[in-house]
Amino acid sequence: MPAIKTLDPKVLSLLQPKIKLIKKDEGAIYLVGPIKLPVNLDGQTIEFKWYCWLNCKEVTEDFERIVAKLSAVNLAELQQSSVLVYGDFEQEESALIRFHSICHTGDIFGSKRCDCGFQLKQSMKQIAEHGSGALFYLANHEGRGIGLFSKALAYILQENGFDTVDANLQLGFADDARDYSDAIAVLKTLRSKPVSLLTNNPRKLDALGKAGLDVAGRVQLWGDVSEYNEKYLQTKIHRSGHLNEEDGMGEDKDCCNND
Numbered sequence: 001m002p003a004i005k006t007l008d009p010k011v012l013s014l015l016q017p018k019i020k021l022i023k024k025d026e027g028a029i030y031l032v033g034p035i036k037l038p039v040n041l042d043g044q045t046i047e048f049k050w051y052c053w054l055n056c057k058e059v060t061e062d063f064e065r066i067v068a069k070l071s072a073v074n075l076a077e078l079q080q081s082s083v084l085v086y087g088d089f090e091q092e093e094s095a096l097i098r099f100h101s102i103c104h105t106g107d108i109f110g111s112k113r114c115d116c117g118f119q120l121k122q123s124m125k126q127i128a129e130h131g132s133g134a135l136f137y138l139a140n141h142e143g144r145g146i147g148l149f150s151k152a153l154a155y156i157l158q159e160n161g162f163d164t165v166d167a168n169l170q171l172g173f174a175d176d177a178r179d180y181s182d183a184i185a186v187l188k189t190l191r192s193k194p195v196s197l198l199t200n201n202p203r204k205l206d207a208l209g210k211a212g213l214d215v216a217g218r219v220q221l222w223g224d225v226s227e228y229n230e231k232y233l234q235t236k237i238h239r240s241g242h243l244n245e246e247d248g249m250g251e252d253k254d255c256c257n258n259d
Protein backbone atom coordinates (compact mmCIF):
# COMPACT_ATOMS: atom_id res chain seq x y z
CA MET A 1 0.00 0.00 0.00
CA PRO A 2 1.49 3.38 -0.98
CA ALA A 3 1.85 5.95 1.79
CA ILE A 4 -0.57 8.86 1.59
CA LYS A 5 0.93 12.34 1.36
CA THR A 6 -1.73 14.41 3.13
CA LEU A 7 -4.74 13.77 5.32
CA ASP A 8 -8.24 15.14 4.93
CA PRO A 9 -8.23 18.27 7.18
CA LYS A 10 -11.26 16.95 9.08
CA VAL A 11 -9.51 13.65 9.82
CA LEU A 12 -6.41 15.49 10.98
CA SER A 13 -8.45 17.81 13.23
CA LEU A 14 -10.04 14.78 14.92
CA LEU A 15 -6.73 13.03 15.52
CA GLN A 16 -4.48 15.95 16.40
CA PRO A 17 -5.84 16.65 19.91
CA LYS A 18 -5.63 12.94 20.80
CA ILE A 19 -1.95 12.47 19.97
CA LYS A 20 0.86 13.42 22.31
CA LEU A 21 4.58 13.52 21.56
CA ILE A 22 6.85 12.11 24.27
CA LYS A 23 10.50 12.79 23.44
CA LYS A 24 13.08 10.14 24.37
CA ASP A 25 16.89 10.28 24.37
CA GLU A 26 16.62 8.81 20.88
CA GLY A 27 13.42 9.06 18.89
CA ALA A 28 9.99 9.55 20.39
CA ILE A 29 6.85 7.89 21.64
CA TYR A 30 3.54 8.94 20.08
CA LEU A 31 0.75 8.39 22.59
CA VAL A 32 -2.82 8.27 21.31
CA GLY A 33 -5.89 8.51 23.54
CA PRO A 34 -7.92 8.58 25.66
CA ILE A 35 -10.43 6.34 23.90
CA LYS A 36 -13.52 5.02 25.75
CA LEU A 37 -13.20 1.28 26.33
CA PRO A 38 -16.09 -0.43 28.12
CA VAL A 39 -14.90 -3.82 29.36
CA ASN A 40 -16.82 -6.87 30.52
CA LEU A 41 -15.40 -7.85 33.91
CA ASP A 42 -17.30 -10.83 35.35
CA GLY A 43 -20.54 -9.69 33.72
CA GLN A 44 -20.17 -6.09 34.87
CA THR A 45 -19.45 -3.32 32.38
CA ILE A 46 -16.52 -1.22 33.56
CA GLU A 47 -15.45 1.79 31.54
CA PHE A 48 -11.72 2.29 31.07
CA LYS A 49 -9.88 4.92 29.09
CA TRP A 50 -7.52 3.35 26.62
CA TYR A 51 -4.25 4.72 25.24
CA CYS A 52 -1.89 3.13 22.75
CA TRP A 53 1.64 4.18 21.87
CA LEU A 54 4.09 3.86 19.02
CA ASN A 55 7.85 4.19 19.01
CA CYS A 56 9.29 6.18 16.14
CA LYS A 57 12.76 7.41 15.20
CA GLU A 58 11.30 10.60 13.76
CA VAL A 59 10.59 13.30 16.34
CA THR A 60 8.00 15.79 15.15
CA GLU A 61 4.96 17.71 16.34
CA ASP A 62 3.65 17.43 12.78
CA PHE A 63 1.47 14.39 13.44
CA GLU A 64 0.21 14.40 9.87
CA ARG A 65 3.68 13.19 8.84
CA ILE A 66 3.52 10.31 11.29
CA VAL A 67 -0.05 9.26 10.42
CA ALA A 68 0.65 9.52 6.70
CA LYS A 69 3.50 7.00 7.05
CA LEU A 70 1.47 4.31 8.86
CA SER A 71 -0.15 2.65 5.88
CA ALA A 72 3.26 1.92 4.38
CA VAL A 73 4.54 0.20 7.55
CA ASN A 74 3.32 -3.23 8.56
CA LEU A 75 2.59 -2.35 12.17
CA ALA A 76 0.67 -5.57 12.74
CA GLU A 77 4.00 -7.42 12.49
CA LEU A 78 5.29 -5.38 15.41
CA GLN A 79 2.81 -5.36 18.25
CA GLN A 80 2.24 -2.05 20.01
CA SER A 81 1.78 -1.67 23.73
CA SER A 82 -1.12 0.07 25.40
CA VAL A 83 -2.54 1.13 28.73
CA LEU A 84 -6.00 0.91 30.29
CA VAL A 85 -6.64 3.82 32.64
CA TYR A 86 -9.38 3.91 35.28
CA GLY A 87 -10.84 6.85 37.21
CA ASP A 88 -9.25 10.26 37.65
CA PHE A 89 -5.78 8.88 37.15
CA GLU A 90 -4.03 12.24 36.88
CA GLN A 91 -5.44 13.83 40.04
CA GLU A 92 -6.42 11.05 42.45
CA GLU A 93 -4.04 10.87 45.43
CA SER A 94 -3.81 7.07 45.37
CA ALA A 95 -3.54 4.98 42.21
CA LEU A 96 -2.79 1.31 41.53
CA ILE A 97 -0.47 0.45 38.63
CA ARG A 98 0.13 -2.86 36.93
CA PHE A 99 2.88 -3.43 34.34
CA HIS A 100 1.60 -6.57 32.65
CA SER A 101 3.89 -8.45 30.29
CA ILE A 102 2.04 -9.87 27.30
CA CYS A 103 1.43 -13.61 27.51
CA HIS A 104 -0.12 -15.05 24.37
CA THR A 105 -0.71 -18.47 25.94
CA GLY A 106 -1.94 -17.26 29.33
CA ASP A 107 -3.86 -14.07 28.49
CA ILE A 108 -5.52 -15.29 25.29
CA PHE A 109 -5.77 -19.08 25.62
CA GLY A 110 -6.06 -19.16 29.40
CA SER A 111 -3.06 -21.48 29.74
CA LYS A 112 -2.62 -22.98 33.18
CA ARG A 113 1.14 -23.16 32.77
CA CYS A 114 1.33 -19.67 34.17
CA ASP A 115 -0.78 -17.23 36.13
CA CYS A 116 -0.70 -14.39 33.60
CA GLY A 117 -4.33 -14.61 32.51
CA PHE A 118 -5.44 -14.61 36.12
CA GLN A 119 -3.15 -11.69 36.99
CA LEU A 120 -4.41 -9.68 34.00
CA LYS A 121 -8.09 -9.97 34.94
CA GLN A 122 -7.43 -9.70 38.67
CA SER A 123 -5.39 -6.51 38.27
CA MET A 124 -8.15 -4.92 36.13
CA LYS A 125 -10.64 -5.74 38.89
CA GLN A 126 -8.39 -4.44 41.66
CA ILE A 127 -7.70 -1.22 39.79
CA ALA A 128 -11.43 -0.62 39.23
CA GLU A 129 -12.19 -1.45 42.88
CA HIS A 130 -9.44 0.91 44.03
CA GLY A 131 -11.08 3.73 42.06
CA SER A 132 -8.02 4.91 40.14
CA GLY A 133 -5.18 3.24 38.34
CA ALA A 134 -3.66 1.96 35.13
CA LEU A 135 -2.89 -1.39 33.56
CA PHE A 136 0.04 -1.25 31.16
CA TYR A 137 -0.06 -4.10 28.63
CA LEU A 138 3.50 -4.49 27.39
CA ALA A 139 3.52 -6.10 23.97
CA ASN A 140 7.28 -6.60 23.64
CA HIS A 141 7.58 -8.62 26.85
CA GLU A 142 6.45 -12.05 25.65
CA GLY A 143 8.25 -14.81 27.55
CA ARG A 144 10.10 -12.23 29.66
CA GLY A 145 11.27 -10.54 26.48
CA ILE A 146 12.38 -13.59 24.42
CA GLY A 147 9.36 -13.60 22.08
CA LEU A 148 6.62 -16.14 21.42
CA PHE A 149 8.57 -18.55 19.20
CA SER A 150 11.44 -18.76 21.67
CA LYS A 151 8.94 -19.22 24.47
CA ALA A 152 7.59 -22.30 22.65
CA LEU A 153 11.17 -23.67 22.56
CA ALA A 154 11.60 -22.84 26.24
CA TYR A 155 8.38 -24.73 27.06
CA ILE A 156 9.80 -27.83 25.39
CA LEU A 157 12.87 -27.57 27.61
CA GLN A 158 10.62 -27.03 30.62
CA GLU A 159 8.70 -30.18 29.77
CA ASN A 160 12.04 -31.96 29.99
CA GLY A 161 13.14 -30.81 33.40
CA PHE A 162 14.56 -27.30 32.95
CA ASP A 163 13.06 -24.57 35.07
CA THR A 164 11.91 -21.28 33.49
CA VAL A 165 15.17 -19.49 34.28
CA ASP A 166 17.46 -22.26 32.97
CA ALA A 167 15.36 -22.73 29.83
CA ASN A 168 15.88 -19.08 28.85
CA LEU A 169 19.60 -19.25 29.65
CA GLN A 170 20.04 -22.47 27.60
CA LEU A 171 18.54 -20.73 24.57
CA GLY A 172 21.07 -17.92 24.86
CA PHE A 173 18.78 -15.34 26.41
CA ALA A 174 19.19 -13.38 29.59
CA ASP A 175 16.87 -14.63 32.31
CA ASP A 176 14.88 -11.44 32.04
CA ALA A 177 15.27 -9.25 28.95
CA ARG A 178 12.48 -6.80 29.64
CA ASP A 179 12.73 -3.04 29.59
CA TYR A 180 10.21 -0.76 31.27
CA SER A 181 11.51 2.65 30.15
CA ASP A 182 8.81 3.36 27.54
CA ALA A 183 5.99 2.38 29.88
CA ILE A 184 7.49 4.58 32.58
CA ALA A 185 7.73 7.51 30.13
CA VAL A 186 4.04 7.04 29.29
CA LEU A 187 3.13 6.74 32.97
CA LYS A 188 4.95 10.00 33.74
CA THR A 189 2.95 11.69 30.98
CA LEU A 190 -0.34 10.50 32.45
CA ARG A 191 0.40 11.05 36.14
CA SER A 192 3.03 12.74 38.32
CA LYS A 193 1.74 11.71 41.76
CA PRO A 194 2.95 8.58 43.61
CA VAL A 195 1.71 5.16 42.52
CA SER A 196 1.27 1.78 44.19
CA LEU A 197 2.49 -1.15 42.16
CA LEU A 198 0.52 -4.37 41.73
CA THR A 199 3.29 -6.96 41.53
CA ASN A 200 5.19 -9.73 43.25
CA ASN A 201 8.36 -8.79 41.38
CA PRO A 202 10.91 -6.58 43.14
CA ARG A 203 12.64 -5.82 39.79
CA LYS A 204 9.63 -3.81 38.77
CA LEU A 205 9.89 -1.81 41.98
CA ASP A 206 13.58 -1.20 41.22
CA ALA A 207 12.87 -0.15 37.62
CA LEU A 208 10.30 2.39 38.77
CA GLY A 209 12.49 3.72 41.53
CA LYS A 210 15.51 4.11 39.24
CA ALA A 211 13.36 6.00 36.73
CA GLY A 212 12.71 8.52 39.47
CA LEU A 213 9.11 7.59 40.11
CA ASP A 214 7.55 8.10 43.49
CA VAL A 215 6.47 4.61 44.52
CA ALA A 216 3.98 4.74 47.38
CA GLY A 217 3.80 0.99 47.92
CA ARG A 218 3.31 -2.48 46.54
CA VAL A 219 0.24 -4.69 46.40
CA GLN A 220 0.70 -8.43 45.91
CA LEU A 221 -0.98 -10.30 43.11
CA TRP A 222 -0.92 -14.01 43.73
CA GLY A 223 -3.59 -16.54 42.89
CA ASP A 224 -4.80 -19.37 40.68
CA VAL A 225 -2.16 -21.87 41.77
CA SER A 226 -2.51 -25.32 40.26
CA GLU A 227 -0.52 -28.48 39.67
CA TYR A 228 0.43 -27.07 36.26
CA ASN A 229 2.14 -23.91 37.45
CA GLU A 230 3.29 -24.72 40.98
CA LYS A 231 6.87 -25.39 39.85
CA TYR A 232 6.88 -22.25 37.74
CA LEU A 233 5.72 -20.14 40.67
CA GLN A 234 8.28 -21.71 43.02
CA THR A 235 10.98 -20.81 40.48
CA LYS A 236 9.81 -17.23 40.49
CA ILE A 237 10.15 -17.08 44.23
CA HIS A 238 13.36 -19.05 44.66
CA ARG A 239 15.30 -18.03 41.54
CA SER A 240 13.82 -14.76 40.31
CA GLY A 241 13.52 -13.11 43.70
CA HIS A 242 9.80 -12.71 43.71
CA LEU A 243 8.46 -11.60 47.02
CA ASN A 244 5.93 -13.72 48.79
CA GLU A 245 5.34 -12.40 52.28
CA GLU A 246 2.20 -14.40 52.66
CA ASP A 247 4.16 -17.63 52.74
CA GLY A 248 3.50 -20.71 50.74
CA MET A 249 2.25 -20.92 47.21
CA GLY A 250 -1.31 -20.71 48.42
CA GLU A 251 -1.70 -17.58 46.37
CA ASP A 252 1.30 -17.37 44.11
CA LYS A 253 2.45 -18.03 40.63
CA ASP A 254 3.69 -17.02 37.23
CA CYS A 255 4.55 -19.36 34.34
CA CYS A 256 6.35 -17.52 31.71
CA ASN A 257 7.66 -15.84 34.80
CA ASN A 258 6.14 -12.75 33.33
CA ASP A 259 5.20 -10.82 36.40
Ligand SMILES: [Zn+2]
Pocket residue numbers: 103105106107114115116117254255256257258
Ligand atom coordinates in the same frame (compact mmCIF):
# COMPACT_ATOMS: atom_id res chain seq x y z
ZN1 LIG B 1 2.20 -16.41 31.11
